[in-house]
Amino acid sequence: MSTPAHRAALIDGKTIAAKMREEVAAEARALSDLGWSPRLVSISVGDAAASDIYVRNQKKNAESAGVEFEARTYPETTSLEQLIGILQGLNHDPRVNGIIIQRPLPAHIPVKVLQKAVHPLKDVEGMHPASIGNIVYNDLALGPCTAVAAVEILKTLPLSLEGLTVTVIGHSEIVGKPIAFLLMGLGATVTVCHHMTRSVAMHSRASDAVFVAVGRAGLVTGDMIKPGAAVIDIGINRVDGKTVGDVDFDSVADVAGWLTPVPGGVGPVTVATLMKNATLATRMQMEHYRDAYDKTDF
Amino acid sequence: MSTPAHRAALIDGKTIAAKMREEVAAEARALSDLGWSPRLVSISVGDAAASDIYVRNQKKNAESAGVEFEARTYPETTSLEQLIGILQGLNHDPRVNGIIIQRPLPAHIPVKVLQKAVHPLKDVEGMHPASIGNIVYNDLALGPCTAVAAVEILKTLPLSLEGLTVTVIGHSEIVGKPIAFLLMGLGATVTVCHHMTRSVAMHSRASDAVFVAVGRAGLVTGDMIKPGAAVIDIGINRVDGKTVGDVDFDSVADVAGWLTPVPGGVGPVTVATLMKNATLATRMQMEHYRDAYDKTDF
Numbered sequence: 001m002s003t004p005a006h007r008a009a010l011i012d013g014k015t016i017a018a019k020m021r022e023e024v025a026a027e028a029r030a031l032s033d034l035g036w037s038p039r040l041v042s043i044s045v046g047d048a049a050a051s052d053i054y055v056r057n058q059k060k061n062a063e064s065a066g067v068e069f070e071a072r073t074y075p076e077t078t079s080l081e082q083l084i085g086i087l088q089g090l091n092h093d094p095r096v097n098g099i100i101i102q103r104p105l106p107a108h109i110p111v112k113v114l115q116k117a118v119h120p121l122k123d124v125e126g127m128h129p130a131s132i133g134n135i136v137y138n139d140l141a142l143g144p145c146t147a148v149a150a151v152e153i154l155k156t157l158p159l160s161l162e163g164l165t166v167t168v169i170g171h172s173e174i175v176g177k178p179i180a181f182l183l184m185g186l187g188a189t190v191t192v193c194h195h196m197t198r199s200v201a202m203h204s205r206a207s208d209a210v211f212v213a214v215g216r217a218g219l220v221t222g223d224m225i226k227p228g229a230a231v232i233d234i235g236i237n238r239v240d241g242k243t244v245g246d247v248d249f250d251s252v253a254d255v256a257g258w259l260t261p262v263p264g265g266v267g268p269v270t271v272a273t274l275m276k277n278a279t280l281a282t283r284m285q286m287e288h289y290r291d292a293y294d295k296t297d298f
Numbered sequence: 299m300s301t302p303a304h305r306a307a308l309i310d311g312k313t314i315a316a317k318m319r320e321e322v323a324a325e326a327r328a329l330s331d332l333g334w335s336p337r338l339v340s341i342s343v344g345d346a347a348a349s350d351i352y353v354r355n356q357k358k359n360a361e362s363a364g365v366e367f368e369a370r371t372y373p374e375t376t377s378l379e380q381l382i383g384i385l386q387g388l389n390h391d392p393r394v395n396g397i398i399i400q401r402p403l404p405a406h407i408p409v410k411v412l413q414k415a416v417h418p419l420k421d422v423e424g425m426h427p428a429s430i431g432n433i434v435y436n437d438l439a440l441g442p443c444t445a446v447a448a449v450e451i452l453k454t455l456p457l458s459l460e461g462l463t464v465t466v467i468g469h470s471e472i473v474g475k476p477i478a479f480l481l482m483g484l485g486a487t488v489t490v491c492h493h494m495t496r497s498v499a500m501h502s503r504a505s506d507a508v509f510v511a512v513g514r515a516g517l518v519t520g521d522m523i524k525p526g527a528a529v530i531d532i533g534i535n536r537v538d539g540k541t542v543g544d545v546d547f548d549s550v551a552d553v554a555g556w557l558t559p560v561p562g563g564v565g566p567v568t569v570a571t572l573m574k575n576a577t578l579a580t581r582m583q584m585e586h587y588r589d590a591y592d593k594t595d596f
Contacts, residue, residue, distance in 0.1 A: 132434045133427030137471050163494040171482050191489035196461040
């Protein structure tokens with residue numbers, strides 16, 4: 001007996017990311033012509049090997065999107081006070097338009113404190129509480145890259161987001177919750193499920209789209225999905241030396257209408273979103289400086 | 299035929315508020331003993347009559363909670379720049395611990411711009427994007443008073459919030475959405491519905507608790523409620539000269555397990571929450587100044 005072909009169309013994150021990078025490159029050129037060439041600074045602390053693969057990937061993406069990228073590595077022994085001083089210097093440097101704080105950080109460095117020390121206008125990762133709050137307010141703002149990327153992927157599908165019933169599985173501050181507000185802002189009816197939810201399947205089976213960002217391989221199975229629904233898999237897990245998402249691929253692909261693969265789905269779009277945030281941040285800074293200049297004028 | 303008694307227990311907001319004010323008064327005394335007597339400044343602009351009833355109610359509540367309250371009214375013609383200057387002065391004044399911006403404001407004053415000009419540590423209304431973002435991050439923070447009050451009411455009921463299925467009807471930035479994150483932070487499974495939702499009843503009928511904050515009288519009827527559920531009515535509408543909520547009282551009271559009346563439900567708890575925020579803000583400012591002092595010490 002031959003296996004029937006999967007029903008779901010695979011969503012190609014690489015193609016979506018490539019299109020975004022082209023748009024970013026055009027905006028980066030426009031900004032450069034105005035004297036505001038976008039420039040990112042990446043901060044790693046301690047063991048550079050742990051984040052090296054991410055940093056190199058970001059640098060490569062930045063270059064192809066016309067965004068300058070400087071990777072800095074500070075020694076393991078750097079104190080929190082020193083790092084905050086470094087960030088304050090970057091916050092005040094007009095030639096720096098975005099700051100990325102690479103994880104993991106040494107144990108003595110609380111990541112939230114560092115993220116709050118990045119000026120909200122340079123917060124290209126969208127991690128500052130003010131950035132998150134602006135998303136809640138539906139203001140154009142720098143959103144958390146993974147959440148923004150996941151929603152951008154849904155927007156490429158031929159579905160109207162107004163009134164769409166969506167379940168988000170996972171309620172982390174930087175992925176699940178921001179996805180929920182972004183979708184609410186676009187008119188979707190959103191349920192957020194998590195490890196305390198009594199029946200995730202009750203919600204996900206009734207949904208037109210399901211986002212999953214938990215970090216557990218095989219968490220979402222085909223019987224939890226409504227036939228034809230869109231499934232956006234944000235999980236990244238290592239199983240038997242392979243990278244897989246939170247979705248049990250075969251059973252979900254038989255039921256879903258659309259499905260993001262892992263790797264090659266949300267991941268590439270997340271890095272492209274970081275570059276888009278770099279140009280957004282640069283334009284916001286340009287306008288901020290112009291506003292300040294205009295105000296001294298009257 | 300006699301009408302059967304309503305099934306729902308009415309939740310008495312006035313009693314909950316009185317208990318909160320007692321706790322606030324104790325904290326205000328403790329802060330005063332440390333030299334930090336909580337003090338609020340209320341800003342009205344233009345026609346004072348429009349907000350007068352709210353200001354007087356806040357002042358009365360402040361006095362009974364041991365919080366000083368100064369009501370200021372500026373003329374209709376005050377410019378945005380002047381108001382921002384006034385707020386900056388209050389932000390820097392250590393004798394002012396909280397700032398309230400009364401609505402309505404004159405048409406030339408954008409309320410969001412003023413709210414952002416209030417320092418997050420003095421944002422007792424919990425309206426600043428950073429305050430909203432901190433709620434998303436589950437940080438102890440100054441939350442939007444109405445949302446915090448509605449959740450506090452649910453917490454008085456004999457229900458475990460972990461895994462509780464909740465529907466929030468209405469997705470405003472300062473009520474519906476913050477209720478949703480506050481509940482997510484407490485372990486509830488939350489669905490947010492709004493005017494674009496295809497079937498609100500499908501979600502609300504499956505929920506252990508329903509919050510409604512839309513501003514339309516009679517929006518929620520008994521057939522939309524699961525028998526025994528808690529219904530928190532945040533709406534305030536004027537119908538035939540009477541103040542009513544968003545809930546069709548009689549039909550919902552026949553089905554629900556608990557129900558907040560309007561008036562006398564969420565309203566009094568909201569004002570008590572404002573006073574609680576005043577003491578929270580005062581303590582945060584005290585600690586902030588001490589941290590700054592400690593840092594200059596080494």
